[in-house]
Amino acid sequence: xxxxxxxxxxxxxxxxxxxxxxxxxxxxxxxxxxxxxxxxxxxxxxxxxxxxxxxxxxxxxxxxxxxxxxxxxxxxxxxxxxxxxxxxxxxxxxxxxxxxxxxxxxxxxxxxxxxxxxxxxxxxxxxxxxxxxxxxxxxxxxxxxxxxxxxx
Amino acid sequence: xxxxxxxxxxxxxxxxxxxxxxxxxxxxxxxxxxxxxxxxxxxxxxxxxxxxxxxxxxxxxxxxxxxxxxxxxxxxxxxxxxxxxxxxxxxxxxxxxxxxxxxxxxxxxxxxxxxxxxxxxxxxxxxxxxxxxxxxxx
Numbered sequence: 001x002x003x004x005x006x007x008x009x010x011x012x013x014x015x016x017x018x019x020x021x022x023x024x025x026x027x028x029x030x031x032x033x034x035x036x037x038x039x040x041x042x043x044x045x046x047x048x049x050x051x052x053x054x055x056x057x058x059x060x061x062x063x064x065x066x067x068x069x070x071x072x073x074x075x076x077x078x079x080x081x082x083x084x085x086x087x088x089x090x091x092x093x094x095x096x097x098x099x100x101x102x103x104x105x106x107x108x109x110x111x112x113x114x115x116x117x118x119x120x121x122x123x124x125x126x127x128x129x130x131x132x133x134x135x136x137x138x139x140x141x142x143x144x145x146x147x148x149x150x151x152x
Numbered sequence: 153x154x155x156x157x158x159x160x161x162x163x164x165x166x167x168x169x170x171x172x173x174x175x176x177x178x179x180x181x182x183x184x185x186x187x188x189x190x191x192x193x194x195x196x197x198x199x200x201x202x203x204x205x206x207x208x209x210x211x212x213x214x215x216x217x218x219x220x221x222x223x224x225x226x227x228x229x230x231x232x233x234x235x236x237x238x239x240x241x242x243x244x245x246x247x248x249x250x251x252x253x254x255x256x257x258x259x260x261x262x263x264x265x266x267x268x269x270x271x272x273x274x275x276x277x278x279x280x281x282x283x284x285x286x287x288x289x290x
Contacts, residue, residue: 106160114168128209
């Protein structure tokens with residue numbers, strides 16, 4: 001599936017704001033809600049991503065058509081990484097391990113901000129390193145897709 | 153409001169900005185390869201170009217790999233004797249480890265003997281690729 005690349009970037013900007021509010025207020029439930037947002041995008045697909053919905057309803061109509069469409073897998077992978085950090089952070093805040101909450105949220109905030117401001121590609125940096133570490137791909141999602149396309 | 157939280161927000165944003173700016177400055181240029189590994193047609197799984205080979209490591213979760221393919225494909229199409237070979241990094245971990253590739257897209261510029269002469273991470277600029285080719289092709 002292909003998406004308007006401005007959608008995930010808009011989502012990253014909203015995520016940056018939400019995570020900053022989490023850090024400022026120390027609200028573990030808000031971070032848990034953000035974890036759910038990440039989960040919907042990562043496991044359900046970007047068409048279920050809540051911030052993507054906001055983009056399509058309110059932002060996209062004000063913009064022209066995108067210069068090009070991009071594959072869904074890279075931003076979806078980034079949502080999965082965000083989910084991991086958000087779960088860790090929420091567990092920290094809600095269990096009283098505030099330091100864990102602060103550190104995990106700080107990493108998620110830095111990644112979301114890099115994505116929003118610099119169009120940073122988290123999957124480019126992280127996925128190959130993880131694969132090297134584990135000796136096999138973390139997920140086969142796109143390679144399977146490519147194979148399907150090749151057979152079609 | 154948490155003062156510690158405020159400090160963490162500022163530190164995270166400043167660190168991310170510094171990282172992003174450094175990254176952007178480094179991306180796209182071809183640096184002289186630190187270790188001169190030789191990559192033969194046998195390990196590459198594809199024949200070498202007569203004069204030079206542009207080896208691109210790509211992966212599934214990599215957006216700039218598409219743009220890199222366009223740049224390198226364009227160069228290989230316009231400079232005679234130069235071949236573009238794209239490798240799925242995750243299915244060639246042996247080669248990835250041997251050449252110490254850590255992120256995608258990574259581009260290696262091999263000379264006619266298969267020696268690695270230049271390396272780029274991120275989308276290489278077309279003019280930088282052409283200049284590096286002019287340097288190594290005799």
